[in-house]
Amino acid sequence: MTDTFQLDGATVPFEEGQTVLQAALAAGQYIPHLCYHPEFKPHGSCKLCTIKVNGRTAASCTMPAGAGLNVESDTEELNVLRSTLVQMLFAEGNHFCPSCEKSGNCMLQALGYDLEVHTAGFRHMYPDRPVDASHPDILLDFNRCILCELCVRASSEVDGKNVFALSGRGITKHLIVNAESGLLKDTDIALTDKAMQVCPVGVILKKGVGFSVPIGERRYDKSPISAQALQDAPRGPEASGNCDACEDAP
């Protein structure tokens, strides 16, 4: 018999070692999330998946599932928090959805629609983030980076390359690449790398293709992100689980 916990009144079974978010997604129950990826160990930085357990808030992606927990997620208070966090991420970077190749496939945009973020809410910070177009096949548009660290993790854990890392502190934190020149062309990244596939927004892009799937027919155009919980259910790791370049602790 597996143990269970309660999520907004529904019973969710879990296995030893699963976090609340992992168990919920595996059971087809959606909790909004952004920096979580089904193939990697969660680290809990975006805080979109914040839930309330016994009156205390916690990131559900890192909170261990426990028998009998009473978890609140789909409440007005938490959804307001989530939409505010999405607004903060939009204000922190430079996001222009209509011209972005990731539009329709972008998790940040999809969450914005799903959480009914209709206005900016905050003054935009308009950071100065030059793109890196040095690599012949790959473009890095740092303007859209939400610092989720998935590319860092994928490159280190799966590709064994450590192409990416986060640099700086606080609001100056930003993505850097593994080269003395600071340019992607001087790294050993390849199109076949796992790091090419995991960006939830439009930072890491393949050059030479654009809008090959028309807007309107993309992943989140077909059904909202909240209706795709099972696709985010945890799956077997391709990863070694050991990240040399990651910011968070094991």
Add this chain to the structure above:
Amino acid sequence: MPTEVGLSTACLDPILGRHGHDASNLLQILRELQDCIGYLPADAITYLADKLAIPRVRIESVASFYSFLNLQPRGEYRVLFSDNITDRMLGSAELMQQMCQQLWAEPGKVSEDGLVSINTTSCTGMCDQGPALLVNGRAITRLTHQRVQEIGQLIRNHTQLDEWPADFFRVEDNIRRSDLMLDNRLAPGEVLRAALALGADKIVEAIKQSALRGRGGAGFPTGLKWESCRNAKGSEHYVVCNADEGEPGTFKDRVLLTRQADLVFDGMTLCALAVGAKQGFLYLRGEYQYLLEPLETVLQRRRDANLLGTNILGQPSFDFDIKIHLGAGAYICGEESALIESLEGKRGVPRNRPPFPVTHGYMQQPTAVDNVETFCQSVLALHMGAEKYRAIGTEKSAGSKLISVSGDCPLPGIYEYPFGVSVREMLQNCGAVNTRAVQVSGPSGVCVAESEFDRKLGFEDLPTAGAFMVFDDSRDMFEVARNFVHFFAHESCGFCTPCRVGTSMLKQTMDKVAAGHGTQYDLREIENLDRVLQTGSHCGLGHTACNPVLHTLKHFRPAYESRLKSLDFEPAFDLDGALARARQMTGRDDAGAHLKPEGA
């Protein structure tokens, strides 16, 4: 600016040798490399990555996290003015401006001749003898216009720091009231010898009975922590002393490490005996680098006296030693799990908890992390016995507490009180008059207004890590809060969205209000940001970052409202101000070069 690879490697090879080519010493290696070259050149990082066999991107990532490490060339003299509110109240901003003018430098930039870079830094822990600054990492206190003038002259003459007047670097202890801790006359190792006869279990039991609680602010029961650490399974156990005293307005650990270093190390050794540790670390904040040498001397004396090393005091297989690790300018490293990350040579980002350091700490092994003062108190508690110790202080707060008093009072300095002393009594003792408010326990603590001066220090009422900043009725509490908000934005590690973005937005909004563009809408936005920070943040920094604003809004709302425009909305930027650059370029400042005449 290209560097000579030869220079880098000439510096690096001995440093690497000293640190055993071990990447977990990365922060210490980077600090020493910078001491040698003045900054961390790109080619040196590549060389280091190769020698340590780690990705260079990781080194850059770590180096960029710490304020005192520079990836770009800085001036030959690197001057950092302490920017705590107490320094500002003593005129630090004007002094910095004076130095910039004298040396033709712009804040935050290297002077054209490469001679000097001048900037601000978070509180350097010299609040009772400010304004203070750091020059190439060394603390200078009691700044005046004359002293700044002299410093400027020394810099202009390229005078080596060793030849600067010793008086500049003099740091006073300013002990104003002492009690059991500062009055103790215990010989080094005296209590340790008695503890050896007791054995580990009885030590833990005695500390539990004494009701000793952590002095870093949170007040976790120390005996329970040691017991959990002792019982946790691991290949090694570690003891860590948190001397990363970064909370603005706090400087009591500096005085303890100056006056009572043996008591601190006795406490750490006692803890090692209790939890079964062979290795201890003292994490010393970078601002206190000048204490490194005297502390190393004390450690060596203790090794020579067999108070450290192998078979301590003749006890077979009781082996323990202490290593000092210097921080590099990151307030967040005062958080115990961030401190451990930093000890491991990483970015100081707080870990996800559970698991807690007592089971998974340094190198994922059981680790007891305690404050400097907690270690001192543990020795006294054991020496006095639980009953006598518990008789001091209050029911839930046993023993004494060091308070760092600064701000508007004639007698700033260190006061040791039994817990339970009232704010009013402390104000009387330090001679403060016409006091408007006291910030207890630093920016992350509580702002206490006059109506609450009968509140008492202790875990029952006003818990404190030790800061006590006094503001008299000439002070603008809005500006106090704004200084603290800037501090949190600067010190946010940036790991989680709410704190990374929220603290910066809070700063923007407070600046907007300060510039006279604030509206009721902005006060609502402040409250909105406060909620996000409190409910969503990853660690205590984010949770408490809004405290200064919440508390001052509660007590001193008029200080905010008097600055507001009565409009519902007002743009953040000043339309006329936006033309400033055009005016500067054209050299015009007449009425026609302004959008509208003043006051129209």
